[in-house]
Every structure is written in structure tokens, then in C-alpha cells.
Amino acid sequence: MxxxxxxxxxxxxxxxxxxxxxxxxxxxxxxxxxxxxxxxxxxxxxxxxxxxxxxxxxxxxxxxxxxxxxxxxxxxxxxxxxxxxxxxxxxxxxxxxxxxxxxxxxxxxxxxxxxxxxxxxxxxxxxxxxxxxxxxxxxxxxxxxxxxxxxxxxxxxxxxxxxxxxxxxxxxxxxxxxxxxxxxxxxxxxxxxxxxxxxxxxxxxxxxxxxxxxxxxxxxxxxxxxxxxxxxxxxxxxxxxxxxxxxxxxxxxxxxxxxxxxAVTAEDALGDLPTIDARKLLKSGALRRGARRFDQPIPYDKEPHTAYAKLMRTWPGFEAPTALSDHVIRYLPRDYPLFARMNPGDQYPQAYEHAMEMFEEHLKLLAKQGLKIKPDSQQYEEIKASIVPPYDVGKFPNKWRKMWRDQPARTLMAHLGKDSYSHIHYDSKQARTISVREAARLHSFPDGFVFCGTMNPAFRQIGNAxxxxxxxxxxxxxxxxxxxxxxxxxxxxxxxxxxxx
The missing domain is CATH 3.40.50.150 (Vaccinia Virus protein VP39)
Structure with missing residues (x-):
């Protein structure tokens, strides 16, 4: 031997x-x-x-x-x-x-x-x-x-x-x-x-x-x-x-x-987490540019609504805290109205179409107010840039996706650490990309699991896991x-x- x-x-x-x-x-x-x-x-x-x-x-x-x-x-x-x-x-x-x-x-x-x-x-x-x-x-x-x-x-x-x-x-x-x-x-x-x-x-x-x-x-x-x-x-x-x-x-x-x-759906996984109204937070000044640190606890305001949600809160050894510190989102002020307009399953080509519609609607509203904007003028381009994302539709067809509430999410990638457009929340009222804790839920990390660092490294850790x-x-x-x-x-x-x- x-x-x-x-x-x-x-x-x-x-x-x-x-x-x-x-x-x-x-x-x-x-x-x-x-x-x-x-x-x-x-x-x-x-x-x-x-x-x-x-x-x-x-x-x-x-x-x-x-x-x-x-x-x-x-x-x-x-x-x-x-x-x-x-x-x-x-x-x-x-x-x-x-x-x-x-x-x-x-x-x-x-x-x-x-x-x-x-x-x-x-x-x-x-x-x-x-x-x-x-x-x-x-x-x-x-x-x-x-x-x-x-x-x-x-x-x-x-x-x-x-x-x-x-x-x-x-x-x-x-x-x-x-x-x-x-x-x-x-x-x-x-x-x-x-x-x-x-x-x-x-x-x-x-x-x-x-x-x-x-x-x-x-x-x-x-x-x-x-x-x-x-x-x-x-x-x-x-x-x-x-x-x-x-x-x-x-x-x-x-x-x-x-x-x-x-299969467990996105809503099964996320429906009990505290609501984050991105547009409301932006308007109040509570959501600003800068690193997202895990220093503002958000208490739960709902009971677990599914067996999966209950598991995420009661996982032995990783039980949920009294409040979530990593339920944080990206600062994307240009895109919140667009997220609200998108339909479940929409990807970047559809998002771009919605954005162009919103841009045309804005130009018509300005015209009704007596302000006509000349096409290709500097003001025209500035207004367009404030509403329409700049990415080429042909090069970025899968860059964005709004989740379905009644299906599991698509694959979470490490690229979440750079942006979260691949997982736009299914709830149009919240009009945002998913939070760190929501990404963790979609990956089956329990609420008591702690991610070190700030928002971007945490997203990357989840996508790689x-x-x-x-x-x-x-x-x-x-x-x-x-x-x-x-x-x-x-x-x-x-x-x-x-x-x-």
C-alpha cells in the first residue's frame, strides 16, 4: 500500500x-x-x-x-x-x-x-x-x-x-x-x-x-x-x-x-424586500452620486411571502439581520423614467425606442410652451443626451434587460460590478436596477450573508459566485x-x- x-x-x-x-x-x-x-x-x-x-x-x-x-x-x-x-x-x-x-x-x-x-x-x-x-x-x-x-x-x-x-x-x-x-x-x-x-x-x-x-x-x-x-x-x-x-x-x-x-420566480425571491422608489429618492436628494457604502440600514417592512423568501431570512447560521445594510442601488438619474416605461423582457433595442419616444414627447411639450428646438442644434443634442442612452443598438442588443416578475432572472454576471442594466427591476413603480441584496437573493445568498467592500465589489462577488x-x-x-x-x-x-x- x-x-x-x-x-x-x-x-x-x-x-x-x-x-x-x-x-x-x-x-x-x-x-x-x-x-x-x-x-x-x-x-x-x-x-x-x-x-x-x-x-x-x-x-x-x-x-x-x-x-x-x-x-x-x-x-x-x-x-x-x-x-x-x-x-x-x-x-x-x-x-x-x-x-x-x-x-x-x-x-x-x-x-x-x-x-x-x-x-x-x-x-x-x-x-x-x-x-x-x-x-x-x-x-x-x-x-x-x-x-x-x-x-x-x-x-x-x-x-x-x-x-x-x-x-x-x-x-x-x-x-x-x-x-x-x-x-x-x-x-x-x-x-x-x-x-x-x-x-x-x-x-x-x-x-x-x-x-x-x-x-x-x-x-x-x-x-x-x-x-x-x-x-x-x-x-x-x-x-x-x-x-x-x-x-x-x-x-x-x-x-x-x-x-x-x-421554478422560483423573481417576484418569489424579491417581493418581500423593502421598496426602493428611485425617482422619489432622487427628487428628495436622498440618492446622490458617489460610492455606495453599506452604512444606511433599511428595516424590513413586509413578512416573507414565499417559502423561498422565508429561507433567505432563516438560513441556519445566516439568519436575517433586523435591517438590510446592502439594499442599495446605482445612481442612474437619466434612466429611471426609461426603466418605468420599459416592458418586462425589453432589451436595449426596445429601451432605445422607448427613449426616443420620450425624447419626441419632450420636444412636443417644449413646442407647446413656445420653445422650438432645431434638430442637430447644440440644445437639441443636450436634451437628447439627457433622455436617450448613447449606446449603439447594433453593438449592445443584450446590454439591458427588464426582468419578468413571473420567471427566474437571467444569468447574473460579474459585469454587475460595472453596471446593472442586465437586471432592471420588474416593478415599474420602483424604476431602477436591482440592489446588491436583490442580486444576492437572485443568486440564493441568504440575507445574513455579508459582502465586504462597497456596492461595485459586492455585485462582482455575487456575479462570480x-x-x-x-x-x-x-x-x-x-x-x-x-x-x-x-x-x-x-x-x-x-x-x-x-x-x-
Whole structure:
């Protein structure tokens, strides 16, 4: 029995004795995966995150703000041994049971499959590509910590990224390291998240632990709009062509039955949160230009109106505060009247049309007052600029979108940190983009989860995160596999003894 095998059996024995599986979250962000695994009964033992505000959020929520756990770390500059020492988690190989995370897909763009199989022996081939270095270090963390299980999450495009099926390549590398591995595409809306977010999920188990990999059954049903099916088709391009047989680690996601409860909608998720009338706040002077800090608590004024809203307020360990400090919105004075005019589902081309109508209406009103504005004059252009957004309709067709109240939200992106036009509130009376807390609700972060920094970094942390409820579904399913494997491993000596007798 080699050293790695002894370590694996020691970890299995620890779980058999009642220990919680210990998770190391790489590229952890603020902790979407961590929160899901914590809720499923795992212990969050450590994390590596480069962004300082996201790292601070992770440390605050999972370790009470403890300094070693709140420190930003560069995985390319932090060895597994150094991390184990910093976090005081004991010997490196024994420290963690489950490794989760997902290196940015750019890290794989120039890494060829032949080199991946023996990546640790070909470090020189990648030293001039810093993006590939992320993947090398990720694999070295797997090698060093010898986890019982691995979860990798990424965008669907990793199935066809620059001509590569990166998920398949990851699976092959993990397989060569002693894991059984499968990957699929899961949509968060099927797992109770009020957001139609499609993600590649890869799960691997040590061969000593399991001989198959399966994925969680959906808990909710929705007919995904055409755009999402199109995205899935593009992502699965390699699986639908002549090299389909090469993607032998891919499995189809479990199908959602129409008899399941309907997907959680935007209104289900947000309807109990305090109303923010953007135009009223602007008129009163309460809403001004400048950084949005979380220093003005807004008390709840409604009771939870759905099971989802109640969950967001009562999540164990992350119960809602008496007032929300991050229910803050962007200062967009030009666009509030336009948001009120837009219809649910409207995107930027429709918004531009509404804006031009509003501009023409304003010019007619001025004419009735005796003020005729000459086209193409400076005054004409100034008035137009005060009403009509300047973006090219042809270049920005999807830049804006007003949400439907009776559907889950579309995918929240990290770009929320720069603007929130992709998620305009469905309530025309409020006439605004979503708040930080609303983005968190749409992502399934409970109200007691704290985001460090100001508004823009918080939006970015949310958009980058894995939805906690999706992570919980994966983690809960994994826990069943670990428990089953514990029982099977514990029964093995008895089966051997019976065979001998």
C-alpha cells in the first residue's frame, strides 16, 4: 500500500468515525460553493482567493473574520504546504477531504492534451503562459492534498473553448491521478435558484471510494427559453459531431419532471424586500452620486411571502439581520423614467425606442410652451443626451434587460460590478436596477450573508459566485455517496472475514 492509498484510507476511517468532510475551496470568491457545502453538512476548512474583498467576505462568513482565513492569496505564489501551515490544518496530505473550485477557463487555452496527462512533468512547457500556470497549480493542489472527492465548476463554454473540450481534459488528468470522473451541464433554476444559470459541473471520486458518478435530481421545473437551449447546444458542439465518442466522461443531466414545483420566480425571491422608489429618492436628494457604502440600514417592512423568501431570512447560521445594510442601488438619474416605461423582457433595442419616444414627447411639450428646438442644434443634442442612452443598438442588443416578475432572472454576471442594466427591476413603480441584496437573493445568498467592500465589489462577488443552492444540491448528493462509500468500506473487512470462514 503506497503513501497516497494509506492517506485515502485514513481519511475514510475518519469519516466513518463521524468526522465531517473538510472542504478546501480554490478560486473561492466570496463563498457560493462553500455556503452550499456547509449547508449540506461539510466543514469549510480553508480557501484560496486572489481578490482581497472576496477573500475578506469568505473569511468573515465562514471563519468569523479570522485573519489567516480572510487573507487574499495568489495560488501561483502559495504552495499547498504553505497554505496548510498558514491555516494550521495539520499535515498537508491529511488536511482536506474535498477540493472544490474552478480555474478560469483562459488558463487552459494553450495547454495541449498530450501535455496535460503528465502536466507535473512538463512545467517548463507552460512557464511563459501565466494562465496555464493556474491549471498547473490547481492540479498540484489535488496531488498534494489527495482529496477523496473533487468538484470543478465553470461556464458551459469549457466544453468548446478555442477548439478544446477542457472539461474532458480535466477528467482525463484526474483519472490518471486515481479518480473516477464525470461532468455535465446543470441549470440552477432546476435546483431552486431564481436564476436561469447554466454551468458545467464536474465531479470526481477516488477510485477507492466509488465506482460511479451521478448528479442530483432536479427539484423544480421550468421550460427554459430558447436562448438557454441555444447556449447549451453551442456548448455541446463537440459532443454532437464526429468526435463525440472522445467525450466519454460527459453524461446528460438528470431531467426535470413537469410534475415538480415550478421554478422560483423573481417576484418569489424579491417581493418581500423593502421598496426602493428611485425617482422619489432622487427628487428628495436622498440618492446622490458617489460610492455606495453599506452604512444606511433599511428595516424590513413586509413578512416573507414565499417559502423561498422565508429561507433567505432563516438560513441556519445566516439568519436575517433586523435591517438590510446592502439594499442599495446605482445612481442612474437619466434612466429611471426609461426603466418605468420599459416592458418586462425589453432589451436595449426596445429601451432605445422607448427613449426616443420620450425624447419626441419632450420636444412636443417644449413646442407647446413656445420653445422650438432645431434638430442637430447644440440644445437639441443636450436634451437628447439627457433622455436617450448613447449606446449603439447594433453593438449592445443584450446590454439591458427588464426582468419578468413571473420567471427566474437571467444569468447574473460579474459585469454587475460595472453596471446593472442586465437586471432592471420588474416593478415599474420602483424604476431602477436591482440592489446588491436583490442580486444576492437572485443568486440564493441568504440575507445574513455579508459582502465586504462597497456596492461595485459586492455585485462582482455575487456575479462570480456559484449559486449556493446549486452547490448545496451537488454537495448533498456527494454526501450520500461519501456515506454510502463509508458503509461499503466498513463492510469490506466483514465480507472478507466471511469469505475466509
Amino acid at each position: 503506497n503513501k497516497t492509498t494509506r492517506t485515502i484510507h485514513k481519511k475514510i476511517a475518519r469519516l466513518q468515525a463521524g468526522g465531517k468532510p473538510r472542504v478546501l475551496d480554490l478560486f473561492a470568491g466570496c463563498g457560493g460553493i462553500s455556503l452550499g457545502f456547509l449547508a449540506a453538512g461539510f466543514s469549510i476548512a480553508g480557501a484560496v482567493e486572489f481578490d482581497s474583498e472576496a477573500a475578506a467576505s469568505h473569511g468573515r462568513n465562514f471563519h468569523g473574520g479570522d485573519t489567516p482565513h480572510s487573507q487574499a492569496r495568489d495560488i501561483t505564489q502559495t504552495s499547498p504546504n504553505q497554505l496548510a501551515r498558514d491555516l494550521q490544518v495539520g499535515p498537508t496530505t491529511e488536511a482536506f477531504d474535498v477540493l472544490v473550485g474552478g480555474p478560469p477557463c483562459q488558463a487552459f487555452a494553450r495547454v495541449g492534451r498530450p501535455k496535460l496527462r503528465e502536466v507535473d512533468n512538463h512545467a517548463e512547457a507552460f512557464k511563459h503562459d501565466s494562465r496555464a500556470q493556474l491549471y498547473i497549480d490547481y492540479l498540484r493542489y489535488v496531488e498534494a492534498f489527495a482529496p477523496l472527492a473533487v468538484v470543478v465548476e465553470n461556464v458551459p463554454d469549457v466544453l468548446n473553448h478555442g477548439g478544446q473540450n477542457i472539461a474532458e481534459e480535466i477528467a482525463e488528468v484526474l483519472e490518471s491521478k486515481g479518480y473516477i470522473c464525470r461532468y455535465t451541464l446543470l441549470n440552477a433554476a432546476f435546483y431552486g435558484v431564481p436564476q436561469m444559470r447554466e454551468r458545467m459541473i464536474l465531479v470526481a471520486y477516488r477510485c477507492e471510494l466509488a465506482d460511479s458518478v451521478t448528479f442530483p435530481e432536479p427539484t423544480h421545473f421550468i421550460d427554459l427559453p430558447p436562448g438557454y437551449e441555444g447556449t447549451r447546444s453551442v456548448a455541446l458542439k463537440f459532443l454532437n459531431c464526429k468526435i463525440a465518442d472522445d467525450a466519454h466522461h460527459y453524461v446528460h443531466a438528470p431531467k426535470a419532471a413537469r410534475s415538480l414545483p415550478p 456559484v449559486p449556493p443552492l446549486l452547490a448545496k444540491a451537488v454537495a448533498t448528493h456527494m454526501m450520500k455517496t461519501l456515506k454510502q462509500s463509508e458503509r461499503e468500506t466498513a463492510d469490506e473487512p466483514r465480507r472478507e472475514a466471511a469469505a475466509v470462514s
